[in-house]
Amino acid sequence: MPLNTSFHKQRWPIFNDPIHGHMEMNPLLVKIIDTPQFQRLRRIKQLGGKYLVYPGASHNRFEHSLGVAYLAGCLVKTLHDNQPELKITKQDFLCVQIAGLCHDLGHGPFSHVFDGLVIPKAKKIKNIKGLPDDIPEKWKHEQMSVQMFDAIVKSLKAENEDVLKEHGLDDKDVTFIKELIEGAKTAEWTYKGRDEDKSFLYEIVANKQNGIDVDKWDYFARDCHHLGIRNSFDHQRLLRFVRVCEVNGRKHICFRDKEADNVYDMFRTRYTLHRQAYQHKICNIIEDMLAEALIRADRDLHEGKPKYMLKISEAIKTAEDYSKLTDEIFEQILSSTADNLKEAREILNKIIRRKLPKFVGEARLTEKNISKEKLPETWKDAVEKYKSTDPTVSLKAEDFSVHVVDLDHGMKDKNPIEHVYFYSKRKPNEASPIKDYQLSSFLPKRFNEELVRVYYKITDGNKEEEKKKLEEAEKCFHNWCKSKFELK
Incomplete structure (x- = not known):
């Protein structure tokens, strides 16, 4: 079914956002938003413990996820309007938006503190103690996002068995959404959601090719806004110059050559955010302390359990248990009077009293x-x-x-812009990496x-x-x- 104009003229619910303004959302997306699994994101800070240093950085994964869904829709609609030969369907549009909406469902307490610090420490403790290790070697929140999405689909079907069919989606589309959340990683096409001629759709939410995706577009703008850091990258301008071109036998999202500096500004913005905020010297030490408090509480949060059990980290086993795990655990530990949480409570009290x-x-x-x-x-x-x-x-x-x-x-020691494809005004259907002489001589060497x-x-x-x-x-x-x- 083609993505026709009447599809966009339906009256959809509108969300008023400080970053993107009035965002229209498909009724199916609203049904997903209204599930407990998604509402949980209201209680998870987008920037973990950064709000304990930057007072304005108290925004949550909830509004970020809405923004990613909105930008995903904007990007797909731009491609559809400018390149009808891509044959983007209503189902494609909806799947990409849903993937954007659900890509962060799997974040744990204080976002990356959980999957970046808590889970690796819990795994290390189990290894040291010689306990049965049921934590995957490289557990990431995307894996749980897929499980949480499965739980949402199951709950929606329980309420109305035909809710997905009513919006033109089937089991293949559900598979496609989960693949989009994880992003295409392999050179050989092994994905079942869409054929290789729709490969460019896999670069919109989680781009493993060069890191340019709507997830970053939203959190760069949103985080800069709440942190009070200037954002030199203009995603709205880049959106106007996006096209799909075939490069090396596969269709990729490409940009106009004159936008090379704007693309570089995106990568530079990422570095600036990490340098000034994400890896701030006090933010890092506070988040280390948060992780240590959760690890100390991991064994003792549930009374009556054997001491070797790591209950907080074990929540990753099921979506049902995981859905109960949010930043509220901070207050639960802090307000507890239980002796077995004393060590964790003391660490959190030090954070609050600035005994760092x-x-x-x-x-x-x-x-x-x-x-x-x-x-x-x-x-x-x-x-x-x-x-x-x-x-x-x-x-x-x-x-x-x-x-x-x-x-x-964004790509370790490599220049990320070398992995971005650009087209020219005269040859809009041919794209290649940008030439060195087309870039500013002020770019860094490292x-x-x-x-x-x-x-x-x-x-x-x-x-x-x-x-x-x-x-x-x-x-x-x-x-x-x-x-x-x-x-x-």
């Missing part, structure tokens, strides 16, 4: 001979050899922690960097003593950097 590890210093890693794994060892050696200028102060290596932060433009950060962990002692230790630690850190990282 003190930041000692940061340096960019430039010495290739030192691996990340050996950094703590070299810092320990530096502390032990350091001769304090104040005889009343002695530094101990165990009082410090060393962290390494990776920053890049596209990733590693930062080493050191924190002083003791914060409950005498304030005057702590101040002296911190001063000596900063001197020790400078000496360490000068000898190891050629700091001038």
